[in-house]
Structures are given as C-alpha cells and as structure tokens.
Amino acid sequence: MQVMECAEGLCRARGVRLTDQRKAVLRMLCLSDKPLTAYELLERMRGVVKNPAPPTVYRALDFLLEQGLVHKLESLHAYVGCAHPDHPHASQFLICDACGEVAEVEDLRVAESLKAAGKAIGFRAKRPVVEVLGTCAQCSAKRHE
Template identity: 70%
Template sequence: GNPAPPTVYRALDFLLDQGLVHKLESLHAYIGCSHPDHPHASQFLICSECGDVSEIENSEIVNSLRQAQENSGFKAKRPVVELLGSCAQCQSENAQEE
C-alpha cells in the first residue's frame, strides 16, 4: 500500500536536512534543489498563474537580509525568499489575449 504520512515526512525532513529539497511555505510544498552541491540561501520566483517555480541565488539579496538581521538583532531560522507573481510566459500569453 501507500507509505504512512509520518514515513513520508521523515523522508522529506531528511532530504531537507541534506539540502536536496526546499520547503516552499507559501505553496505548502517541497521542490528539488537546483544547487544541491553547495549550501546556499535560496530565493524562489513562483508563478501564481501556471505554478512554475524558479530557484535563484542572488548574493545581493542574501547580503541585504543578513545586514537587516544584524541591524535588528533578528535571527532567521531559514533565510528563504519567495516572490509570487507572473512568469514571462504567462505575461506574454496574457498580453496576447488583451
């Protein structure tokens, strides 16, 4: 039969700890890491129309967030940025429909 939910969540936690997947809080979902070869803070561009997700690494965003944490005394548990919007393809399709 199907694996029990606790087994699946343990497997996901293991993959998360190993840096092989990321948890997308806004989607309540997990996505494979496109840069598993090195530790990094991730930023995600999430299309709210088609559901496409792109993982990016932008050091300027990371440095800005690090500076904001230092200035405020805040410590992030998981420094992940999720941007919701429309991907280039959906924008193009929407422009053609207008």
C-alpha cells in the same frame, strides 16, 4: 539523473543514509514540473513503495531538507528539489501564481541584504528563504496576446 548522483555522493560523504524511500521522494520532486505537497508525494508513492504512510513521507522530507537536497515553499506548503545541492545557500524563489512554475534563484546580494537587515535588529534567520509571487514570462506573454 545528475541530481540523484550528486545527492548520493553528498550523503555518502556526510555519512548519512539516502534510503530507497528518501530517493523516491527526491526523484519525484526533481522530476515534477511543479512543487508537490506531502500528500501529493504520498499519492505518487503508492505505486512505488509498499503501504506508504504520511509519517514516512514527512520523515523523508525532513531528512532531505536537513541535507539541503530539497526546499520547502512556505507559501504553497509544497516542496521542490534543490537546483544546486552541492553547496549550502540561501535561495530565492520566483513563483508564478498563474501556472505554478517555480524558478530557484541564488542571488548573494539578496541574501547579504537580508542578513544585514536582520543583524541590525538582532535577528538571526534559521532558514533564509525568499518567495516572490508573480507572473512568469510565458504567462505574461499569454495575457498580452
């Protein structure tokens, strides 16, 4: 899996450890066809890791977030693997509220616009993530059939 190789290389270069549990969480997020909550990850880990506990999952998620390998979708209280972890970026997410599909978009114009708007009022964003809820093309087509 290309994302895992990239993640391992990034962690090695940064001098941080991508432990087996962290790898397991990242792999599950990258292989999932939908965002996963911490408790969904915990359930999936039961077959992979001996006696997984919520703090273990949350620590792994915190590490992966810090390293830019996953994103937290605030509106869903769930996580997704990062589509391009090789560089820092502000992401925008298009979330289908019908099927749950999530598309990660990296549009610099959106990021710059938000940065300028914040600067104008003295606001500094910690984690500039934009989530747009709507209907994906596939679900829209189904509604019009």
